[in-house]
Amino acid sequence: MNNTEYDKILLAVLKDGLSLKSVPEHLRTEEICEAAVRENGFALQYVPEHLRTEEICEAAVLQNGYALQDVPEHLCTKEICEAAVREDGFALQYVPEHLRTEEICEAAVLQNGYALQDVPEHLCTKEICEAAVREDGFALQYVPEHLRTEEICEAAVLQNGYALKFVPEHLRTKEICEAAVRKNGYGIKFVPELLRTKEICEAAMRKNGYALHDVPEHLRTKEICEAAVLQNGYALQFVPEHLRTKESSERESVGANAIDAPLPPPAEGLPQFAVPDAPHESEPLVAHVPYRPRWGTLTRRAEGYRPDPPVLGNANGLL
Incomplete structure (x- = not known):
């Protein structure tokens, strides 16, 4: 292979590390492989075994902690595992059991509270659980029952109100x-019926009008319904017929067609990060879509996902 072809391959993996899959085995040099994993840690899965050195593995997990799943067992050191979970807390599931120390587990949940599900039971301390729910309130579902104290539950709902679903009944004050x-x-x-007062319902409507769906019929007053449709025009469908005024209908029309209209509520069981908060009127909806949404990470984990690499080729076909 001449230098021109080699340079083309190097340029390709520098642009997209996953294109390493299309590079013939005999051309996957240390330089090519290192360039690939520095661009995309997932490319480590295409690095030949004899080239998965400590340096290349470390570069991979620093770029994408999830690449820890492709690090050879003898190279899964404390340092590499810690680097992985600091980049992506979900990488904790690939940390060998004997290395899941309190320090590494804490680093994982501080980066992603959901990693609490992979923390060994004997390390699920009050401190680690609290750190997890402060990062992601939905992690409350993985907090052991005896540790779901009022303090931890409050921290969880302050981070994500939907976490109220996992607060024990006797603590839903x-x-x-x-x-x-x-x-x-x-x-x-998830608010107990006895606590669904006018004040609490109105507070909920001011935050997410579509939640009018869960307000008891006898509390769907003019004030509460108005607060709901002002926040989200789609809520009009849950307003009692006798309260549907011309003004509220106009609000629904605006809310249903505006580009910055809030999204419908999440399906039951989905964490709030799957549904962004309603954007401000002057802000485009795209501004509220995270660059690297966690939902992608969750889906990737649930389905054992590995991204499909692009096909590397030239005018004459595959390289």
Whole structure:
């Protein structure tokens, strides 16, 4: 192979590390492989075994912690595992059991609270659980029952109001429920009937109007319904017929067609990060879509996902 062809391959993996899959085995040099994993850590899966050195593996997990799954067992050192979970807390599932120390587990949940599900039971301390729910309130579902204290539950709903779903019934106090709906109006769904007061319902509507769906019929007053449709025009469908005024219908029309209209509520069981908060009127919806949404990480984990690499080729076909 001449230098021109080699340079083309190098340029290709520098642009997209996953194109390493299309590079013939005998051309996957150390330089090519290192360039690939520095661009995309997932490319480590295409690096020949004899080239998966400590340096290349470290470069891969620093770029994408999930690449830890392709690091040879003898290279899964404390340093590499820690680097992986600091980049992506979900990488904790690939950390060998004997290396899942309190320090590494804490680093993982601080990066992604959902990693709490992979923390060994004996390390699920109050401190680690609290760190997890402060990063992602939905991690409350993985907190052991005996550790779901009022303090931890409050921290969870303050981060994600929908986490009220996992708060024990006896801890769903007025204060915690109010904190939950002020953070995420959809949390009204998990507020005990006796606590669904006018004040709590109104607070929920001001945050997420579509949550009117879960407001008891006898509390769908003019004030609460108005607050709901002002926040989200789609909520009009849940307004009692006798309260549907011309003004509220006009609000629904605007809300249903505006590009910055809030999205419908999440399906039951989905965390709030799957549904962004309603953007401000002057902001485009795209501004609220995270560059690297966590939902992609969750889906990747659930389905054992590995991204499909692009096909590397030239005018004459594959290289």
